[in-house]
Amino acid sequence: MDRRVFLKSAAFAGFSIATLPATLLRANADGSKILRMAYGAEVLTLDPIKTTYGADILIQGMMYARLLHANADRTEVGPGLAESWDIADDGKTYTFHLREAKFSDGSPITAEDVAFSWNRMRFQKDSAYAAPFQPLTKIEAKDARTVVMTLDRKFTPFLTLTEIWNTGIVPKAAVEKMGDDAFAKAPVTSGPFKFVELKPGDRVVLGRNEHYYRQGEPKIDGVEFRYVPDDNTRVSMFQAGELDVCLGVPAPRMAELKAAGFRADPEPSSTTYDMLINHSAEPFNDLKFRQAVSYGIDRTAINAAVTLGLGTPASSIMSPTLDFFDKSLPVIARDVEKAKALLAESGKTGASFELIQNAGSADEEKAAVLI
Incomplete structure (x- = not known):
């Protein structure tokens, strides 16, 4: 997951991926088959112990073998x-x-x-x-x-x-x-793909690891993992054939892609959409105020509007797809009267705050407006 801090006002659990139908990858001029992927977050490190960040985890899963x-x-x-x-x-x-x-x-x-x-x-x-x-x-x-x-x-x-x-x-x-810093930028790998190139703010390029222990794997020659922060730009590149995989697709575009013949069947995701707050700063340094805001948010309605039913209202920072998730946790229901009462108890009835969301994320923008 990209985000680690959580006010129990998360609106929904997310979903991801669209890929091309069952067609072969286009071969490059040299005959190699490279899987071209794009994601809305930038790879920051290639050292597996130095991150909990989604983009890093995705690329490292292709680079390092585990026990x-x-x-x-x-x-x-x-x-x-x-x-x-x-x-x-x-x-x-x-x-x-x-x-x-x-x-x-x-x-x-x-x-x-x-x-x-x-x-x-x-x-x-x-x-x-x-x-x-x-x-x-x-x-x-x-x-x-x-x-x-x-x-x-x-x-x-x-x-x-x-x-x-x-x-x-x-x-x-x-x-x-090499030392940790240098290794994190140009590592020697143990997984199906080896490091080829890192272009900060742009892409990571991997090649087939000819020494990989699983014989016959991988079946492609490499991966190009690109950073494209704007959701709609990513989808447009995908539709134009510039990408083979588009990670992070706004819900309204899912039906459009599927109708156009693309494979667009979202899989269960560990992503959660959260509202992150600063507990040490006004007005969120008061428990009653935090609770008032939480009870004022309609997670079920936001989930329906943003994911069109593809996501689920969140009851925790943890996704229900994770092992050992407690599925008995209730989704906090919107309760306007309770929110008003808690707000009055907090003494912060005149308080206001701003929500800042990631540029280019259509789902986050819609959720922020609805919150």
């Missing part, structure tokens, strides 16, 4: 870089047995690389998303092909966590030689 690999609907995980694993009877020790694999520079992926990658993700101070791994206390290479991880308690989600983006395996030698 385990999720199936298409994410209901279970299976072998990845680890071809097998053992769990101790007490549930606190996990032993991963690695397959033979190589990085994009041809060097072998060893247990030392895995332990290095996980230790920097778990313990490095600027690791952006170590919180879910708090039960993990020790990661060590037992031998060249065996990694042992020790937890301080039984933790059911642990295996699922071994395949999220920030557990992508990086080469210890390259990171230590």
Whole structure:
């Protein structure tokens, strides 16, 4: 998810992707097949431990292999870089047995690389998303092909966590030689695609990793991941054949694309649309005022108007598509009288505030107006 802070006034959970129908990718002049994608957010870093940002996560998922690999609907995980694993009877020790694999520079992926990658993700101070791994206390290479991880308690989600983006395996030698900053701009990868080029504010270009451990994969020669912030510009480029995949499509354009013969079937998304607030500044430094605003927002109506029924009213910053989501959480219903009473209790009846939304986002603009 791109946004991490949440007032319980989120209007709806989002949806994404439209792609071309079942046609082959157009070959470049040199005969190569490059998947051209565009997204409304810019890639900021290529280091998997340094981000929780949507664009970074999307591109890094193509660049780095993880210990385990999720199936298409994410209901279970299976072998990845680890071809097998053992769990101790007490549930606190996990032993991963690695397959033979190589990085994009041809060097072998060893247990030392895995332990290095996980230790920097778990313990490095600027690791952006170590919180879910708090039960993990020790990661060590037992031998060249065996990694042992020790937890301080039984933790059911642990295996699922071994395949999220920030557990992508990086080469210890390259990171230590280049340093974090340089590596984040031109990394050596372990996944299906290798780094080719980063143009800040424009695009990331990836090529087929000929050393990828999954034989015959990937089936294309590369990916061009472009930053196009305006929703309608992105869709127009897609319609004109400049893109093969358009990520982030305004709901009204979905029906238009489908009618034109494009594949435009939104998949469940982990995106949520949130109203972010500053709790330390007037007028939102008062709990009653925050509650008044929350009760004044009609999430159900906004969801219907913005997503045309493709999204769902949000009950949490977390999407219902995520594992372990509590589906019993209620959507806060609009209650004008309660909002007025809370506003009076806050003593801020004359207060006002501005909503600032991302330029070019049609859905966000409509939601902001309705809020």
